[in-house]
Amino acid sequence: MTLNTDLNSTSPITGIHPALAFALEAKGYTQLTPVQLAMANEEHGEADLLVSAQTGSGKTVAFGIAIAPTLLGSGERFDAAAAPLGLIIAPTRELAIQVQRELDWLYAEAQIRIATCVGGMDMRNERRALERGAHLVVGTPGRLRDHITRGALDLSAIRAVVLDEADEMLDLGFRDDLEFILGAAPRDRRTLLFSATVGRGIAELAKTVQTNAVRVATTASAEQHADIDYQLMLVRRDEREHAIINTLLDSDSTSALVFCHTREAVRHLTARLANRGFSVVSLSGEMAQSERSNALQSMRDGRSRVCVATDVAARGIDLPNLDLVVHADVPGNPETLLHRSGRTGRAGRKGVCVLIVPENRRGAAQRVLALAKLTATVRAAPGISEIEARYxxxxxxxxxxxxxxxxxxxxxxxxxxxxxxxxxxxxAFLREQLAAHPVPEELLPLPAEALKNRSSRRDRQSAEGHAPVREPRGPDMQGGVWFTISIGRKQRADPKFLLPMICNAGGVTRRDVGAIRIDDAETRFEISADKAASYAEQLKRPGGLEKGVIIAPAGEVRGKPRHAKRKFKEGGKPVHKHKGPAADRSKTRKPKGRKPKRPA
Incomplete structure (x- = not known):
């Protein structure tokens, strides 16, 4: 083969199965990415692998290369399909379908047969495909578990399992499903975990499902993605949507992805952009699979230019011409920021990532950037004159x-x-052309001082690789006000995703949130006294939370609230209805047992 480690090298890469090498050459590959090159390393043999690689680094081709010797052995083609030999598990439908498409051409010369098992598709068709036989199965955790439970998927012949974007699967609460699926596969299988980051959860999962795994790190953690231009766009609090519209109008992008925190925000922004004349589609978890597929196809063939999506819905999607990512809401953590931004700047293409940041959220945005080791240019949103000049x-x-x-x-x-x-x-030509473009929004200019780059001590420490310093405080704020959110342990509540939701719902920062106490069916949290009134007022505006999620002051009656049975002081301790001592309270209780008979 003629694949080289870089464009100037003349030495061939070894370690790639001949059938795959031919497919890569036919596809026009002239070099491999770092993770693909690492997976071609013959020294790994049949070892389990724990691989960290950034989004857009070519992971699908990489693990296709890695498992080829395990699946094919010394043969050039697969035998007749029977029980599956390989299993790929992905967090979302879109990613699973994308993986299947990639492996189809990569293994075309080996005459592979791939079956997909993903939520939202007809289980009967999937069952028939499994009955006909498949060499490789690609699926999502929930649907794979369903097929195993119903006896439709036999994993007894599995030689290799790949967990793609394992960190995302843990974030989505799929750990139980993963352990169930892997428990149904042979113990002597080969297991490969691919993850953008290897945190505590991934390390614990690796110990559970892998044996003496070889750690392979290919993420360039010290370097910013050279193909993505990061911009921090400061706006006034009430002009965020205007800034999003002007950003899209000011860009030469032919394909843009706009991220929102909630489904309601996606619906609202999609309607707003459609009314302004944009060719826009949306992606959210409440949509049917056919709607999601149609939306993505519309973006791929150029019928739509803008896609508005939630994080979960957009995980794993690959839009080949995507050159602009807009964060309509400030990402809550560096992992979310990197994952969202990684939708552009893929496979050597250039991309732009814009964070729309209200003035009061600038500190939070800069902290997330610093923790992600990213540098962004601070700029104002484009105005009418700039956009009209571009027109x-x-x-x-x-x-x-x-x-x-x-x-x-x-x-x-x-x-x-x-x-x-x-x-x-x-x-006439000028008027016709101008009429075909949406009218830009008028934005009030920000003071020049606001646009100057500045960083706090916390930001500098984060950029230097130290953990950000948080001023010490007690478990509860002095005089803080308690609120409840209708998510608890039963819904897998976790402070990591609750905190951004709490802040976004009421327009506060993390510093304004005190203790967070997670109960079975709800979570109580504390807001600083000086922000509590405005926070409660902000909760009344529509579109701040996902459908079905409710935030209210603690003790406020909402239908049949669980917390109505127990009221809490500011310190969070329960207040009993009866204020007297226990001996007095016992006198008021009715005696147990039968009622006394009436006298005859």
């Missing part, structure tokens, strides 16, 4: 680059010039 440049370029009239057009062009004249024709 005029485009119109002029279109006119200058237009071809001369052909024979069929020449006579009519002469008539137009004679009857209307060049100036009127040019004016």
């Amino acid at each position: 005029r440049r485009r119109i002029l370029d279109a006119a200058v680059s237009a071809a001369e009239p052909d024979e069929l057009e020449a006579d009519f062009v002469s008539d137009l010039l004679e009857q209307a004249g060049p100036r009127r024709i040019a004016a």
Whole structure:
């Protein structure tokens, strides 16, 4: 084969199965990414692998290369399909389907048969595909577990299992499903875990499902993604949506992805952009699989230019021409920021990532950037004059680059010039072109001082690789006010995802949130006294939370609230209805047992 480690090298890469090498050459690969190169290392043999690689680094081809010797052995083609030999587990439907497409062409010469098992698709069709036989199965945890439980999926012949984006699967609460699925596979299988980061959860999972795994780190943690230009766009609190519209209008992007925290925010922003004349689609967890597939196809074939999505819905999607990512809401942690941004700047293409940041959220945005070891250019949102100047440049370029009239057009062009004249024709062309573009929004300018780059001591420490310093405080704030959110342990509540939701719902920062106490069916949290009133007022605005999630002051009656049975002081301790001592309270209780009989 002629694949090289870099464009200037002439030495061939070894360690890739011949059938895959041919497919890579036919696809036009001239070099491998670092993670692909690491997976071609013959020294790994049949060892289990724990691999960390950044989003967009070519992980699918990488683990396809890694498991080929395990699945094919020394053969060039698969035998007739029977029980599956390999299993790929992905967190979302879109990622699973994308993996299946990639492996289809990568293993085409080996005559592979791949079956997909993903939520939202017809289980009967999947069952029939499994009955016909498959060499490789790609699926999501919940649907794979269903097929195993119903006896439709036999894992007894599995030689290799790949967990793609394992960190995302843990975040989505799939650990029990993963352990169930892997428990149904042979113990002597080969297990590969691919994850953007290897935190405590991933390390614990690796110990459970792998044996003496080889750690392979290919993430360039000390370097910023060279193909992504990060921009921090400061706006006034009430002009966030106007800034999003102007950002899209000011960009030359042909394909943009806008991220929101909640489904309600996705619906609202999608409707707003459609009303302004954008060709826009949306992705959220409440949509049917057919709707999601249609939305993605519309983006791929150019019928739509903008996709508004939640984090969960957009995990794993690959839009080949995506060159702009807009964070409509500030990401709550560096992992979310990197995962969202990694949708662009893939496979050597350039991309732009814009964080729309209200003035009061600047500190939070800069802390997330610092923790992710990213540097962003601070800028103001584009105004009307900038966007209109861009419109005029485009119109002029279109006119200058237009071809001369052909024979069929020449006579009519002469008539137009004679009857209307060049100036009127040019004016008509200008008006028609301007009318085809959405009108930009008017934004109030920010003070020049606000746009200067500045960093706090905490930001500098984060950038230097130290943990951010948080001023010490007790478990409860002095005089803080308690609120409840209708998510608890039963819904797998975790402070990591609750805190951004709490802040976003009421327009506060993390520093304004005190203790967070998670109960079975709800969570109580504390807001600083100076922000509590405005926080309660902000909760009344629509679209701040996902459907079905409720935040309210503690003790406020909402239908049949669980917390109505127990009221809490500011310190969080229960307040009993009866204020007297226990001996007095016992006298008021009715005696147990039968009622006394009436006298005859």
